[in-house]
Amino acid sequence: MSEDKQNPTPVEPAQLGVPGEHPLSVLLFSWMRGKLFFRIFMAVLAALGAVLIALEFVLSHRAVTSILNVPGFFGIFGFVAFSIAVLSGWPLGKLLRRPEDYYETRSGEAGRDR
Amino acid sequence: MTVDRLLDFAVTINPGFYLIIAALMVAVAKDAFTRAVALIGGPVLALLAMLYPPVSGADVSRELFLGFELSLYRPDSLSLIFGLGFVLASALGGIYSLHRRDRLQDAAGLVYAGAALGAVFAGDLITLVMFAELATLASALLVFAARTGPAYRAGLRFLTIQIIAGLLLTAGAAMYGVERGTFLIAELGGLWNGLVIGIIDPGSAGGMLILAGVGIKAAFPFVHNWLTDAYPNTTETGAVVLSPYTTTMAVYLLARFFAGYEPLIWIGAAMTVYPVFFAVMENDLRKVLAYSTNNQIGFMVCAIGIGSTLSINGAAAHAVAHIVFKGLLFMTMGAVQLRLGTTKASELGGLHRTMPWTALACLVGAASISAMPFLAGYTSKTMIMTAAEAGPGMMVVWLMLLFASAGVLEHSGIKVPFMAFFSHDSGKRPEEAPFNMLLAMGLSSGLCLIIGLYPGWFYALLPFRDQAQEFLVQDLFSISHLLQQMQLLTFAVLAFMVLWWFRIYPAERPGVIIDVEWIWRKGGPALGRVLARPMRAGGRIVSGVTSSAIAGLQSAGRQVFAAEGVVSRKLPLSGAAIWALCLLGVVLLISLFR
Numbered sequence: 001m002s003e004d005k006q007n008p009t010p011v012e013p014a015q016l017g018v019p020g021e022h023p024l025s026v027l028l029f030s031w032m033r034g035k036l037f038f039r040i041f042m043a044v045l046a047a048l049g050a051v052l053i054a055l056e057f058v059l060s061h062r063a064v065t066s067i068l069n070v071p072g073f074f075g076i077f078g079f080v081a082f083s084i085a086v087l088s089g090w091p092l093g094k095l096l097r098r099p100e101d102y103y104e105t106r107s108g109e110a111g112r113d114r
Numbered sequence: 115m116t117v118d119r120l121l122d123f124a125v126t127i128n129p130g131f132y133l134i135i136a137a138l139m140v141a142v143a144k145d146a147f148t149r150a151v152a153l154i155g156g157p158v159l160a161l162l163a164m165l166y167p168p169v170s171g172a173d174v175s176r177e178l179f180l181g182f183e184l185s186l187y188r189p190d191s192l193s194l195i196f197g198l199g200f201v202l203a204s205a206l207g208g209i210y211s212l213h214r215r216d217r218l219q220d221a222a223g224l225v226y227a228g229a230a231l232g233a234v235f236a237g238d239l240i241t242l243v244m245f246a247e248l249a250t251l252a253s254a255l256l257v258f259a260a261r262t263g264p265a266y267r268a269g270l271r272f273l274t275i276q277i278i279a280g281l282l283l284t285a286g287a288a289m290y291g292v293e294r295g296t297f298l299i300a301e302l303g304g305l306w307n308g309l310v311i312g313i314i315d316p317g318s319a320g321g322m323l324i325l326a327g328v329g330i331k332a333a334f335p336f337v338h339n340w341l342t343d344a345y346p347n348t349t350e351t352g353a354v355v356l357s358p359y360t361t362t363m364a365v366y367l368l369a370r371f372f373a374g375y376e377p378l379i380w381i382g383a384a385m386t387v388y389p390v391f392f393a394v395m396e397n398d399l400r401k402v403l404a405y406s407t408n409n410q411i412g413f414m415v416c417a418i419g420i421g422s423t424l425s426i427n428g429a430a431a432h433a434v435a436h437i438v439f440k441g442l443l444f445m446t447m448g449a450v451q452l453r454l455g456t457t458k459a460s461e462l463g464g465l466h467r468t469m470p471w472t473a474l475a476c477l478v479g480a481a482s483i484s485a486m487p488f489l490a491g492y493t494s495k496t497m498i499m500t501a502a503e504a505g506p507g508m509m510v511v512w513l514m515l516l517f518a519s520a521g522v523l524e525h526s527g528i529k530v531p532f533m534a535f536f537s538h539d540s541g542k543r544p545e546e547a548p549f550n551m552l553l554a555m556g557l558s559s560g561l562c563l564i565i566g567l568y569p570g571w572f573y574a575l576l577p578f579r580d581q582a583q584e585f586l587v588q589d590l591f592s593i594s595h596l597l598q599q600m601q602l603l604t605f606a607v608l609a610f611m612v613l614w615w616f617r618i619y620p621a622e623r624p625g626v627i628i629d630v631e632w633i634w635r636k637g638g639p640a641l642g643r644v645l646a647r648p649m650r651a652g653g654r655i656v657s658g659v660t661s662s663a664i665a666g667l668q669s670a671g672r673q674v675f676a677a678e679g680v681v682s683r684k685l686p687l688s689g690a691a692i693w694a695l696c697l698l699g700v701v702l703l704i705s706l707f708r
Contacts, residue, residue, distance in 0.1 A: 020543050022467065022468055025470040028466075028474065029466050029536075038611070041611065042608065042612070045607055049601065052600050052601045056594070060593060072601070074597075074599070074602045078523075078601060078606040078609070079609045080609075081521070081606070085390050085391065085517075085521045086613055086620065088394065092394075093620060093627075096629075097395065097623065097625040097626070098625055102628070103626060104267065
């Protein structure tokens with residue numbers, strides 16, 4: 001028996017997740033933690049969107065009587081509407097956001113107005 | 115024979131009473147088994163009673179009460195679908211609450227569910243008002259049950275607003291019933307496509323009051339803050355139990371009384387849009403879900419206003435689907451609240467590592483509310499969108515609903531699961547939710563899938579069954595609908611990723627967002643402070659004048675009635691005779707010219 005076999009280099013067990021992580025989390029969600037995940041997912045979504053618009057061209061037989069029936073309308077509307085909803089958060093937040101204790105403090109005491 | 119008679123009697127009782135009886139059992143239950151049997155058995159009994167009514171579309175149980183004819187139980191296809199939603203919510207809420215041994219919450223939750231169920235099966239306005247008031251009291255107890263200062267104050271605000279709504283409803287029902295000479299729903303209006311709906315004239319004074327009361331309960335614009343104020347202040351189970359009933363009951367009442375009333379189209383459309391902006395800014399994820407409830411109720415209100423068979427079907431279907439998927443989302447946030455004591459997005463993130471089952475359930479709920487094809491939300495919302503698209507002159511409304519659909523994806527479809535379970539790692543490693551919570555979440559997720567994948571049985575329960583089946587065959591899974599919805603979702607998610615990538619997605623920050631409630635939470639006290647000084651000054655002036663006047667009167671009284679005063683002086687007899695003569699003269703004159 002060689003010396004290497006007598007004292008094998010201690011091999012750390014493969015770290016599937018962070019300490020205390022649930023095995024199901026590793027199984028279901030660990031693939032999201034790759035460095036390129038965000039870029040790949042974005043590319044996949046863009047490709048899927050393009051395919052959906054192409055399919056609408058090919059499969060949908062609705063007559064184009066208004067802008068609503070133009071293939072891709074829903075995709076563009078979804079992108080724009082979502083962006084408007086999110087970006088409105090900046091000005092509206094500045095206008096309407098107040099400190100946590102504006103109405104009442106965390107301890108349940110009366111608020112600033114009293 | 116006796117068993118048959120007992121069963122015959124059992125199916126003539128309004129199913130809401132089964133839940134109220136179960137609530138009494140829970141209140142006195144001494145062991146966990148009895149409690150569990152009552153929490154889950156009550157809804158099961160109510161469901162069985164509901165599914166086997168002796169007659170549909172007729173008054174099953176009529177009583178004479180103080181000279182008024184009441185119909186305690188009047189099932190039809192509209193009440194059945196809403197009742198089904200309430201029973202499901204009650205059973206799922208019962209399972210979800212098993213870990214928390216709080217008799218007050220258990221009993222209040224069952225009474226609340228029973229009262230809401232009783233209201234949708236009520237056949238007259240008096241019974242309806244009674245059940246609605248009972249629901250108000252029980253729901254307020256659920257807010258108080260958190261037993262914290264903020265919850266107590268939120269509960270008082272909630273109760274105040276709900277009592278105002280209840281009073282409006284009661285006054286309206288009384289006026290309308292007296293005006294029409296009957297309180298029976300079946301006699302207030304005729305049939306429309308075989309169903310008693312749209313029976314109240316909103317132009318009458320009573321009708322207007324009923325609409326105002328129901329509008330507050332449905333969280334119409336400007337009176338919506340009771341919802342966003344109360345839900346986040348409850349316990350982890352409280353919001354789950356509170357979320358299905360009051361607003362859905364209001365949707366039922368709108369459908370029953372005001373279907374086809376056009377202003378509801380615009381009210382509903384406004385309700386779908388403005389909560390989107392508040393939900394985007396809000397940091398507390400349970401409050402985000404409360405705004406999301408407001409938004410989803412808007413879809414139903416709009417559909418009721420449209421008033422076609424398709425739109426009424428859509429409103430009813432969406433009410434039940436919403437009970438399931440919104441309940442599921444509240445359950446997942448309840449689990450987070452239980453484990454971490456907060457649902458503020460700025461304090462969460464990365465929880466999927468130790469709460470993967472809850473994260474998975476949240477994703478199912480989020481996909482469902484976003485109307486992802488083959489999930490519950492798609493099954494119901496597609497009906498409403500199709501009905502709105504088909505309506506004449508409805509382009510603006512339809513675009514508002516479409517915008518709101520993208521908004522729903524933002525706040526409930528992405529923000530809630532992403533900020534709580536993914537996003538940056540907060541470093542918190544809470545334990546997974548208790549088994550009973552996971553079971554309730556699993557069952558709700560299963561329902562989302564079953565309704566989405568096999569909508570046939572669900573559509574068969576809708577108020578206008580034939581039209582629903584026709585929609586199922588021709589429209590629901592048509593290529594154009596599927597492609598359009600998938601495009602909307604795909605590009606909206608892409609927009610999220612682009613905004614996140616360029617770091618222009620607004621970061622979650624602690625704080626409160628001021629809304630209409632500012633008027634009574636800040637404006638009222640501020641007005642009081644402004645008016646305090648002039649009112650104190652006025653009070654001092656009035657007090658001074660009053661004191662002087664009283665002192666003057668006392669002095670005059672002393673001078674008149676004292677020992678040497680005017681009335682104590684001795685007068686000659688002739689003087690008294692003259693006074694008596696004057697008095698007699700006056701009496702004579704009065705009697706002559708009377």
